[in-house]
Amino acid sequence: MNQLRTITRPRGGRLALFVGLSLAATAIAPGPMALAQESDPAAPSSFAPVSLGTADPADRVEVNLLLAERDPAAATAYLTAQRDPASPDYRHFLTAAESGARFGATDEAIARVSVALSAAGLDIVSMPPQRSRLVVGGSVATVGAFLGLAIESYQDPRTGIVYHATTGEATVPAALADVVVGVTGLSRYLPVSAIDPADAPPPPARGLKPADLAKAYGFQSLWDQGIDGTGTTVAILQFGIDTDADLAVFDATFGIEGPLPERIPVSGGLEGAPASFGVEATLDTQVLRAVAPGAQILVYGFPSTTTFGSAMDAIVADGRAQLVSVSYGKCYAPGYVGLDEIIEAQASLEKAAIAGVSLFAASGDWGAFSCHAFDKTDGQVSTFFPACTDNVVSVGGTLLEVREDGTYLRETGWEDYLTTSGTGGGAADVNGPDGPLEPLPDFQKGVPGVDQTGARQCPDVSAAADSDTGYLLFYTDPATGVAEWKMVGGTSASAPFWAGAMALVQQQTQAAGIERLGFLTPLFYQIAQTHPAAFHDVTRGGNLLDSATPGWDRATGLGSPDLAVLSQAILETLGGTAN
Amino acid sequence: MDDPTTGDAAASEAVSPPTIEPPTSEPPTSEPPTIRCDQCGQDVPSLTWCVRCGDPLGPEQRKGRSGRVRDAYAAAPGERVTSVRIVSTLYPSLPREEIRTFQMALLGGTILILALGLLGFFPVAIVAAAILVPLVTVIYLYDVDVYEDEPIRVIALTFLWGALVGVLFSYALDTLVPASAASIVGSSVTGAGGADFPWIRGIVAPILAVLLMVSGPLVLLPYKRFNDVLDGATFGVASGVAFVGAQTFITALNMFDSGLRPVGDVMPWVVRLLVLGVAMPVVAAGAIGGLAGVFWLRYRAPIHDRAALGPLGQPVIAAVVAAALMLIASLAELLLQDVGALIVAAVLAVVSLLWLRRIIHVGLLQEADEIAIGPAIACPECTVETAHHTYCGNCGTSLKALPKARGVTSAAAVAGGLAAPHQEAASLPSSAGTDTTAGAAVALAADGRATDVPSATASSPRAIHGGLGPRVLLTFFAVVMFIAVAVAAASAFVTSQGRDKPDCPDRTLPCAGSALELAPGTLTLDVAPAQAPTGLPFADRVRYQDAALGFGLEYDPTIWSISQQEEGFLILSAGNGSVALIFEGGRTDQFDAQALFDARKNLMQDRLLGYTVDDDKARVLLGHPILGYRQGVGGLFGGTLDTSQGPSTDFSVASVAATDGTITMVATMLAPVSIREAGLAVADSVINSFTWPADEVVQ
Helix, strand or coil: CEEEEEEEECCCCCCHHHHHHHHHHHHCCCCCCHHHCCCCCCCCCCCCCEEEEECCCCCEEEEEEEECCCCHHHHHHHHHHHCCCCCCCCCCCCCHHHHHHHHCCCHHHHHHHHHHHHHHCCEEEECCCCCCEEEEEEEHHHHHHHHCCCCEEEECCCCCCEEEEECCCCCCCHHHCCCEEEEECCCCCCCECCCCHHHCCCCCCCCECHHHHHHHCCCHHHHHCCCCCCCCEEEEEECCCCCHHHHHHHHHHHCCCCCCCEEEECCCCCCCCCHHHHHHHHHHHHHHHHHCCCCEEEEEECCCCCCHHHHHHHHHHHCCCCEEEECEEEEECCCCCCHHHHHHHHHHHHHHHHCCCEEEEECCCECCEHHHHCCCCCCCCEEEECCCCCCCEEEEEEEEEECCCCCEEEEEECEEHHHCEECCCEECCCEECCEECCECCHHHCCCCCCCCCCECEECCEEEECCHHHCEEEEEECCCCCCEEEEEECCHHHHHHHHHHHHHHHHHHHHHCCCCCCCCCHHHHHHHHHHCHHHEECCCCEECCCCECCCCCECCCECCEECHHHHHHHHHHHHCCCCC | CCCCCCCCHHHCCCCCCCCCCCCCCCCCCCCCCEEECCCCCCEEECCCECCCCCCECCHHHHCCCCCCCCCEECCEEEEECCCCCHHHHHCCCCCHHHHHHHHHHHHHHHHHHHHHHHCCCHHHHHHHHHHHHHHHHHHHHHHHCCCCCCHHHHHHHHHHHHHHHHHHHHHHHHHHCCCCHHHHHCCCCCCCCCCCCCHHHHHHHHHHHHHHHHHHHHHCCCCCCCCCHHHHHHHHHHHHHHHHHHHHHHHHHHHHHHCCCCCCCHHHHHHHHHHHHHHHHHHHHHHHHHHHHHHHHHHCCCCCCCCCCHHHHCHHHHHHHHHHHHHHHHHHHHHCCHHHHHHHHHHHHHHHHHHHHHHHHHHHHHHHCCCCCEEEEECCCCCCEEEECCECCCCCCECCCCCCCCHHHHHHHHCCCCCCCCCCHHHCHHHHHHHHHHHHCCCECCCCCECCCCHHHHHCCHHHHCCCCHHHHHHHHHHHHHHHHHHHHHHHHHHHCCCCCCCCCCCCCCEECCCCEECCHHHCCCCCCCCCCCCCCCCCCEEEECCCCCCEEEECCCCEEEEEEECCEEEEEECCCCEEEEEEEEECCCCCHHHHHHHHHHHHHHHEEEEEECCCCCCCCCCCCEECCEECEEEEEEEEEEECCEEEEEEEEEEEEEECCCEEEEEEEEEEHHHHHHHHHHHHHHHHHCECCCCCCCC
């Protein structure tokens, strides 16, 4: 189902009958069991949207029209040249506007589309500097007519929010077929929480604190040198809400200080974001803070209907962050993510890489079976999107063990067989009409452990993610007002961990005169060869299907960082001078 | 409590020795021919059956036999007293033409239970099993209108009492002896350890249940108007079936968490449903009905010879017998497998039925001796006139066993103003005052056959009982069963909703990782900053090391505790014992992983009802099974905790077996389905901490 942008308005009431019956059922459940205390008896059976019928033709909706690049091969060629030390474009990063002027849609194409839109009664809301899309708006009737869609109203059963969606396939007038390559931005659902209290086991009184991370991953020495991310900026692509108040408690508790996060709403921001996403948002911010407390955090808040491509375009267009963390994704398989969305994200991430922006994406928490997260009856081997696309840093997860002095002992590829949870990883074997959508990227060619006949394989790197070795965070539940420490795991934690870790490195490189780190994934593969000690090679555990092995593997990638070594290796590789 | 004699002004004094006053009416002016009965030795009207003892007098009924031939069941002369008949035993006052209706209801209900069981709708089937016999009993009480004058008191102290104490008793047991995973484990696959015997549920509960079941009916013992053995037996039956039904129902409520079709092998379930739906209600009805009947026989029945039942007529011995019946049924369920338990339950049901039947039979015969032959009346069963005593001389029906129906007086008046002798004197002043002349209008033919039967009575014998008729009875039964099954199905469906839902329910939307969040209560703050937690992040786990096999593991003591440990065998329990995690094994030269895995599966088959592989695609365990990060064999299973009180909680069982080349181990997690995900999650943590003797030591 495609979802169309809509003017949302909350409506009260969830499925009261289900709630009532569930509560009644709870009342007749067996006697007290501590493990059942965190269950949610009111949880609805399904979060499937409820159709309310044909939408009011006068309602306003907005969609993205993806514009054809003026020369699709040019951007790829430039990216290759950017990584080639022999090329004059080596490490020559382009801003979003520069990228748009060089690779984006032509003025002629935009003009043609604009004329057609105007004739159809639609208006152009915005165009990012990458010139990759037009955000257009209009009434349900006009947008539906223009795209050949029947637009309906739907209600999110969790929140009561009403939105517009369609089950049809969008088409554009034939005259625009060469300049409009897809239609996205259609999702108007609110984010779906993956954090189900009913799944949470009772709490152990433990968890990774900032100092634990610094000792285990070797950046205590960087901290001691005053390298705490100061002067760097890290973006979080966010669909949930966290609060400065909780961060203040976190800071005060661990004696760390840093600038308040800057919260940047995009396309309506986080209005209407479900409270259940609060823990996820808090995890992103506080893990990042725990590693790089001095970094300026930019929280870009999007409605969850925003596509990854358009979200990244917005962040890159803002031009302030070289490091971006995202903990959200979809199953990278047909039926879970649309072809247009993939193409959009690939184009967007390519421009991000050209701009020298690295997206650290969580590789998923369901091992080699990411689709299982969305459909429990789906046991197909699958990866996570966008974590297993080209031009991202795919971040997997481990179980961390430390010595008695807190230093690193070993890690194990995170896999929990009984709960089908573990680090996401595998090959993005997804085909489009023209063949594989994710061919093996250059940086994985020739890498031992990578199937050279296969597609893009992930993850690239990893860090602690098993909930048994979860991160401590402080969170206030807006629904209940309960404020408490939580221990949270998942690759949702390891992704911001890596973004924070690279903020420390960026501070070092900036001090060494290197302004931009650039897209880091190729660099990591390079350093793994030249400075193998920069990574803790994980050789135990797996991803439920593939085992962690010496060298790169589908469970933990290159491994986790020994940041003291990795930062020096990056400095050396980029030609900077270590402090 | 009201004065037990309230409502009976003529007998307002305390319990008095039972006396039966013969009808005050004059005998018929013209005496019918009489004959000496071989059974009771009395001169009785020369009819087809002896009106005093029901012995066959007619040549066809005697079938050529001579002397004492009476072996017909006193409440239903067409049946032998030693025959095993459920309906005429549990419902002795039932009119003969309705026996088949009740048999059809019981048969239909049993077929429904079996069909639901065969289709795998176990929670619904068990609800049907729980209500089948109680529902038929309620219909019986209403239909025959036995206690029309005091229905509330009788129903409250028999059926409702049984149901109420059954509910309370079951809840108390659930609280006192909650479903414990550790208790299911039994011994290890190598024979180590073993579960404690479930004394409370297996021994104490059945005995206590007998006391509870019979205590309600005993409250009615002092009431003079309930002075027949048949009263006591009926009260006991009602209380017994209601108790067992309520107990089965309440115990089974825990199953509703699992949805309409929980994991389970069908055949063991079908056998168990037969026990619960048919055998156990009959055992309880026989045991409690018999026990109550003995009390009545001993203290209330208007008889002279109270030793007719021998030692079994002693209330104390009868109580022991009743308790023994319930206890053996309980032990059979605990100690025997499916068919064995069914056979024992069936035997117990037969014994119970025969015991109850015997008590009813003896009671009716003894009471017959107390009464003098009265005037002619119309038999409420066949409508043909007969002499006023215990049995109809024409159809052999026990008039004592017929309902104390409101219709008797008026109908009797239609038939000549006479009433069955079973009616109490206090309720018969009008008919007793009119039967002299009316009786004179009724003539018995010399051959003992009625020659003049009022047409109104003859055409509608059911009018005498005020009964419902077979169609109405069966329709009512079917409707109630349907409603019960439908409500149970809807409840099971609704209750199980939300289980097995994916982390990210909408595939079209972005989703974050399944970041498992843990809320350590010891670290809870209000709003103010706290001191930073100190120490190693994960140093609070307890290390367990097995000396014999050399394996080790870590567990969180805030979640787990050791419930049993021997060399090579460890049981951890969590959630107040509701979750168990077993580690067991031996040396690799003794076991391979598959053999250990299969051994544990076989053990669990003996411990959980319907234990079988959980092949639901939404729950299948994906990827390679690991124990201590060594790959092996594994799988998910399901079954139901079965107690003496009935199937209780559905359990999920996950097993993983592996070897390091020196030892082979199997780890097994048991958790109620309702907390399966939490159980699996905390078990995963321990299983992943497992270390093998051959593991490389990381410094």
